[in-house]
Amino acid sequence: YWNVDKIVDGLEDYPQVHEAAAIVRNNGLIAFPTETVYGLGGNGLVDETVEKIYTAKGRPSDNPLILHIADRVQLNELVAEIPLMAEALMEAFWPGPLTIVFPKKPGVAMRASAGLDTVAIRMPDHPLALALIRAAQLPIAAPSANLSGRPSPTTAQHVLEDLDGRIDGVLDGGPTGIGVESTVVDITGDVPMILRPGGVTAEQIVEITGEVAIDPGILGEEAAPKSPGMKYRHYAPKGEMWLVRGENPAQMTQRVRELARAAADEGKKVGILATEESVHSYDGGYTVVPCGERSDLISVARRLYDVLRQFDQAGVDVIFAETFPESGVGAAIMNRLAKAAGNRYL
Numbered sequence: 161y162w163n164v165d166k167i168v169d170g171l172e173d174y175p176q177v178h179e180a181a182a183i184v185r186n187n188g189l190i191a192f193p194t195e196t197v198y199g200l201g202g203n204g205l206v207d208e209t210v211e212k213i214y215t216a217k218g219r220p221s222d223n224p225l226i227l228h229i230a231d232r233v234q235l236n237e238l239v240a241e242i243p244l245m246a247e248a249l250m251e252a253f254w255p256g257p258l259t260i261v262f263p264k265k266p267g268v269a270m271r272a273s274a275g276l277d278t279v280a281i282r283m284p285d286h287p288l289a290l291a292l293i294r295a296a297q298l299p300i301a302a303p304s305a306n307l308s309g310r311p312s313p314t315t316a317q318h319v320l321e322d323l324d325g326r327i328d329g330v331l332d333g334g335p336t337g338i339g340v341e342s343t344v345v346d347i348t349g350d351v352p353m354i355l356r357p358g359g360v361t362a363e364q365i366v367e368i369t370g371e372v373a374i375d376p377g378i379l380g381e382e383a384a385p386k387s388p389g390m391k392y393r394h395y396a397p398k399g400e401m402w403l404v405r406g407e408n409p410a411q412m413t414q415r416v417r418e419l420a421r422a423a424a425d426e427g428k429k430v431g432i433l434a435t436e437e438s439v440h441s442y443d444g445g446y447t448v449v450p451c452g453e454r455s456d457l458i459s460v461a462r463r464l465y466d467v468l469r470q471f472d473q474a475g476v477d478v479i480f481a482e483t484f485p486e487s488g489v490g491a492a493i494m495n496r497l498a499k500a501a502g503n504r505y506l
């Protein structure tokens with residue numbers, strides 16, 4: 161465990177970063193912060209190491225991993241071609257929370273891409289992540305550093321809760337900024353297709369590419385999701401979770417109040433996912449957790465996974481969650497909430 165939270169400049173020269181990078185080069189596993197969530201990193205080019213990542217997380221083996229790179233030279237070694245559309249997206253959003261699915265160069269990173277002929281790549285916008293990748297001189301395969309089925313980690317503490325004893329080290333860079341994972345976009349077709357909503361919004365992508373498709377599988381429609389990871393119910397809170405809609409925030413709060421009272425009358429321990437604006441409208445006796453400000457969805461995304469973990473810690477029987485507009489980063493927030501709630505709306 162290395163705390164490098166306070167280091168601002170010259171991360172590349174720090175011994176902690178070099179120790180961690182040496183572990184990666186020796187096929188060990190290191191958790192590290194990115195601007196989205198913490199990743200569980202290992203040498204992306206060695207199949208046995210990638211296998212260890214799957215084992216440490218308890219992840220289904222048909223779900224491919226993202227390779228994290230620090231420069232364009234690394235990209236050229238992994239992909240078969242770089243379409244113009246990808247060029248434009250990289251120019252606009254790298255380094256940043258956009259993962260691009262490319263046609264894979266034959267023979268590369270077999271295990272990380274779970275047998276697909278594509279490979280998912282991202283250049284994270286975090287000085288510590290970039291320093292680690294540069295020092296390791298390898299593409300680092302990294303899923304989110306949580307146990308499969310738990311909320312993604314946004315602090316080193318979350319990582320240790322899930323993976324202590326299963327990995328070789330954690331670089332603690334403090335809480336992550338964005339709080340939900342990167343957007344995954346497939347550019348192997350004519351139109352870029354969002355396979356997972358995340359830190360870069362559909363609106364931002366359209367500005368660059370002119371058009372964008374959303375994989376119907378992630379909207380809860382009939383089709384199977386194109387991104388293998390999206391078919392799994394990522395996180396199920398121990399308590400039964402319900403997403404509460406309303407015509408406006410005041411009506412939503414009113415409905416949550418009524419639902420909470422009814423559940424408490426049945427003797428249930430109630431959790432409420434609220435906002436800074438609404439937190440004081442709820443009665444005492446419930447586990448009410450504010451999840452950022454409704455007026456600032458970026459702050460909601462940043463708090464989301466920590467709040468979900470808090471409900472599990474409190475041991476609530478039922479959770480009523482306020483819902484959010486699906487524009488901007490709201491698409492990612494509602495995607496993660498809907499998965500956590502098993503698509504149960506009220």
Ligand code: TXA
Pocket residue numbers: 194196197198199200223224225226257259261273276278279280282284302303304305340341342343344355356386387388389390
């Ligand atoms: O923000 C993030 O993306 C974080 C940080 C650590 O970078 N990583 C992350 O990784 O969320 P993970 O493994 O939890 O999610 C990767 C997603 C999964 O839904 C997976 O199915 C999809 O990317 N994916 C990976 N390779 C793919 C491919 N070749 N084609 C389609 N989807 C792919």
Ligand code: MG
Pocket residue numbers: 303304312
């Ligand atoms: Mg994940």
